[in-house]
Amino acid sequence: MLNLLNPYCYLITLRNFLYDLGVFKSFKLEVPVISVGNLSVGGSGKTSLVRYLAEKLSCLGKVAIVSRGYKRRSKGFQLVYFQKKVLQPVEKAGDEPYFLAKVFEKKGLDLVIIVDEDRVRGARRAVKEFGANLILLDDGFQHRRLFRDIDLVLLKKEDLTQKVLPFGKLREPLSGLKRATAFILTYQELFPFDFEFDQKPVFKLYRENWQVLNYRLEPVSPPKKEFIAFCGLGDNTQFLDTIKRLGLRIKRFIAFPDHYDYRAFELSSKENYLTTLKDGVKLPWSENLFFLDFSIKVEGLLEFIQKILKNKTSMG
Numbered sequence: 001m002l003n004l005l006n007p008y009c010y011l012i013t014l015r016n017f018l019y020d021l022g023v024f025k026s027f028k029l030e031v032p033v034i035s036v037g038n039l040s041v042g043g044s045g046k047t048s049l050v051r052y053l054a055e056k057l058s059c060l061g062k063v064a065i066v067s068r069g070y071k072r073r074s075k076g077f078q079l080v081y082f083q084k085k086v087l088q089p090v091e092k093a094g095d096e097p098y099f100l101a102k103v104f105e106k107k108g109l110d111l112v113i114i115v116d117e118d119r120v121r122g123a124r125r126a127v128k129e130f131g132a133n134l135i136l137l138d139d140g141f142q143h144r145r146l147f148r149d150i151d152l153v154l155l156k157k158e159d160l161t162q163k164v165l166p167f168g169k170l171r172e173p174l175s176g177l178k179r180a181t182a183f184i185l186t187y188q189e190l191f192p193f194d195f196e197f198d199q200k201p202v203f204k205l206y207r208e209n210w211q212v213l214n215y216r217l218e219p220v221s222p223p224k225k226e227f228i229a230f231c232g233l234g235d236n237t238q239f240l241d242t243i244k245r246l247g248l249r250i251k252r253f254i255a256f257p258d259h260y261d262y263r264a265f266e267l268s269s270k271e272n273y274l275t276t277l278k279d280g281v282k283l284p285w286s287e288n289l290f291f292l293d294f295s296i297k298v299e300g301l302l303e304f305i306q307k308i309l310k311n312k313t314s315m316g
Contacts, residue, residue: 009164012142012172016179019144027120028147031133032309035148037141039176040162040169042234042258044154045186045205045296047096047278050138051103052296053305054111057134060309062112064132066122067139069094069115071259077122081105081113082130090281095259096138099278106217120146134309141180142171150308153180154205157193181308184298190241201304209295210246212274215285226251227274227290232260239276243292248274 018024034053038044054063069078072094080086080093081101090098097113104111112130116122119137123146126132137146141153162168174197177183182201185193189206196202211219226249231239236255243250251271256262262282267273267289275283277291 026147031127033135033137033148034150035137035140036152037139038154040159044156046139048296050136051100056302061133062131063134064112064126065136066119067097067115068117069097077116084108095278099281151181154184154186156186157191203298203301206297207294208297211293213291213293215289225272227272228252229274230254231276231279232256232258234258
């Protein structure tokens with residue numbers, strides 16, 4: 001039931017209702033759009049899933065990731081990655097698009113990454129100017145102006161007991177899940193759980209193959225010295241819990257706010273540091289800076305997506 005004591009909940013529900021009625025219009029592209037989003041503020045693994053899908057679906061054609069570039073220090077359209085090259089600094093791209101661009105450049109992947117607060121404009125330009133024939137819309141569940149063919153929603157276990165902002169962490173009520181195509185239950189290796197809603201497909205995401213990377217993004221055996229570990233994520237405890245579970249030696253752990261810019265943070269040459277790639281791209285890379293990276297496993301998801309996309313003639 002709609003909580004009339006929560007103005008935010010009322011407004012977001014009214015907005016969705018007007019989109020459902022067609023009063024607010026969604027713009028449909030001539031190519032398929034896959035949205036990766038969630039219900040709650042804070043980390044839920046969206047960037048990891050976008051990275052996974054971009055790499056795996058590249059065999060179908062030219063993939064473009066379109067993001068608003070949260071907390072970037074730029075405005076308008078920015079081409080972040082094209083022709084296997086990073087084209088913008090982290091300040092103009094935003095930390096997550098830039099981190100993805102660095103990873104794709106290292107792997108030599110032929111993708112496109114665009115940031116634009118007007119994601120309809122960004123997606124259209126990705127198709128018309130840069131040859132994209134599959135759009136990955138990053139953090140797109142609440143962005144309804146761009147029509148999507150597949151709406152993937154990531155859920156954490158704690159989301160199921162949360163309240164809507166500002167009294168909790170949910171961006172909208174759980175009833176909004178009726179718009180989803182499928183659900184991805186995240187952090188299954190730490191907090192396994194099950195969920196069912198409206199008989200929609202459910203997939204489980206596991207993080208695996210953890211490895212420490214050096215500043216060249218090469219896997220290394222972890223140094224015997226202790227690390228100073230730090231991060232600025234939506235949920236910093238996830239990073240700390242993983243480090244402990246992997247048995248890495250931690251001298252100290254520093255938690256920063258999500259999307260922290262690190263302009264006031266300096267690395268000592270006498271210490272070894274461990275962080276995430278998302279955080280590390282905002283710091284000068286040096287021999288004593290290491291990154292914890294991983295791959296993900298989501299059984300059945302790619303087959304599910306390909307089954308939906310195979311009838312899309314625009315994939316050519």
